[in-house]
Amino acid sequence: MKNINLGLFGFGSVGHGLYTALDQSTGFKAQIKRICVKNKDKSRDIDMQMFTFEKDDILFDPEIDVVVELIDDAEAAFEIVKTAMENKKHVVTSNKKMVAMHLQELLDLQRKYQVGILYEASACGSIPIIRTLEEYFDNEELVQVSGIFNGTTNYILTKTIKDGLTYAEALKEAQLKGFAESDPTNDVEGFDAKYKAVIIALHAFGIVVPPTEVLNFGISTLNEMDILYAREKGFNIKLSPIIKKTSEKKLALYVLPRFVNSENHLYKVENEFNGVIVEGKFSGEQFFQGRGAGSLPTGSAVLSDISALSYNYQYEYKKNTQHQTHAYTNDADIDIYLRFDDDEILKELNFKEIRARFYSPNHNYVLGTINLLDLRSKQQLLLEQRLFCAVLG
Template identity: 40%
Template sequence: MVSVAIMGHGVVGSGVAEILLTHKQKLFASIGEEIYIKKVLDLREFPDSPIADRFTKDFEEIINDLEIRIVVEVMGGLHPAYEFVKRCLKAGKSVVTSNKELVAAYGAELLEIARVENVNFLFEASVGGGIPIIRPMNQCLVANIVDEVAGILNGTTNFILTKMIEDGMQFRDALRLAQELGFAERNPSADIEGHDACRKICILASMAFGKHVYPDMVHTEGITGITLEDVKYAEKFGCVIKLIGRVKKLKNGMIDIITAPMLVPFKSQLANIDNEFNGIMVRGDCTGDVVFYGKGAGKLPTASAVVADIVDCCTHLKQRRFLYWADGKGDNIINVNESEFAMYVRAKGKDVAVKAEALFGSIQSINTPGKRTAFTTGKMPYGEFIKKINKLSADGVEILSTIRIGDL
């Protein structure tokens, strides 16, 4: 029997407990031992739970229990999650977490502690919820040199953009619907401002390229400035708008990483991923493009990924799984102004297309009534684009929107 503790009994934590209780026989068949929930840490009480007698409000009961070999952290947030996880690892307990904020902020440090203590720190559910991505990248694609990872990493924003694209909803109305359906939090800022997707691409970049990438190193934009006009123009250019997290290795060994809305061409495998679904593309030198698709959140999908990590820990109690990256200082990341993209611009004024062509060279443009014009440029460093767009603005053109075009 392997004793585990679960820290947090919210949506994911209760889902983990549910799977461990209802899938006992299947899990036993997988590892040859029973996985026993010995403690559940939560400040609330759950008298109707079938394991109500195992709840505790005292973390010390978990850290001091030598029988508990695996601890599941599904509390969320950084504190006290970081302190609790660090103490568990140092006490020789393996830790499984779904906490992307924790992994993005402290992953390198916690992986190093796990290495020293010969225990596991696993976090499959931190990026894609129920979508397998960490383990496939670490095992199935290990023979590949990864050139690029890009994806729709946030279901809330993808749902909102889908409603704008398919139903013609305004941003605020689509956000309100997402909240009513439980896809968005009451305070949705982490989603709609891009921070959630940024944390996830940081984790994937750290895995793919071996150095920790911290969220504050990554240029991040959300979707709050996207309008129905942009959505309609994007369609005319043969694209849809998606919030994309992307990291790409350059020929000089540096990496280009960003989280931002992008025009995604219809031909891209990411273009047809809609509603609350996520899609992650890994581009390897041997496999080419491999896409992982599914629900990126939700009680049981996320809990399923957590339980898979628990099973992995159970089968590696005396042998650490090799999952590791070094700390990073950002010296392998190019400045956002060096990042090269083709760009979409929506503008208002007289002779916009003529003035834009004089600055940008060959462009594609669409004119609409009211002296409004949208155009797309060729690929160029973002810093160069900003200089040219500022000149266009100084020439009497009102810039209404600029969005990158993803070559995905």
């Protein structure tokens, strides 16, 4: 593909980042022909002639080769992407929610219309994890992929442990610095990290996991006692998705806070940075760190995908099509710390084993083993009672 003409959807943080990265790129060149945005009253800092508010101006323009979807509305994004692919246009997107919620449909669309969709920016921003899994680990059996996939929560957690801020203070600071949205639910409750983990699971293990099946328990119930516990034990707290084989053919995935000690690679991943640990059967542990969000880092990942399309690169999903894939399970035992108020909850949660109990006037906790199925079924109860749990180790 030569002289690529791009049709861009969205001119927010990532859209701007792509525009700048393209403008300043000394190597690869492509032209943005049109930009579709939503708000007619917003002032724009580039020529208004570039903009349209009508999606069909891009989707049905025969001169546009690649649709770059960078909007913040997952359902509208899917409609855009679907129509683009039906019109034989390749797609690049940064929209993790859209990709994770529609993975199977996107696989089917690619096969049916023989066009590619690349989405490196959707999982851990500038860390090239998807292409690494696709190209480098395409044949090696992986055992586990884990990490820090959300910069907002990592920023908040770093501030609580390192600077002694409370959760509320750290969240406010993250919002003031533009790392957290005014409604932080998507980040702090672990949805964002879950979408990324679902995408990574497809490329690492060949399996399409419906996001609704996956437990995401976030950091919104973290309190001073949990922070004190972590600090006293020398742990850092990370919101960490874990995707792991539980047996030869079974794969579990969950997003939970995690206490990590100084020997873990994730311990030193601070502030808005992301980290990914890939554990292969033969290669052992590999660690990747980088900026998981931000205008230019994300724009650069989008640019890299556009450049890859220029030499006809497409994901092959070898682990999905050629390898024996895994079945998804929530039947996995995990070791957790649970802060609680009333012993009743321990019975409800059906702990398999409790190894330590601590009671004091303002802090009760247990350390024990629980099945993910039990934890998932009582998630709402934990949230209602403002309890906090974290994976150990």
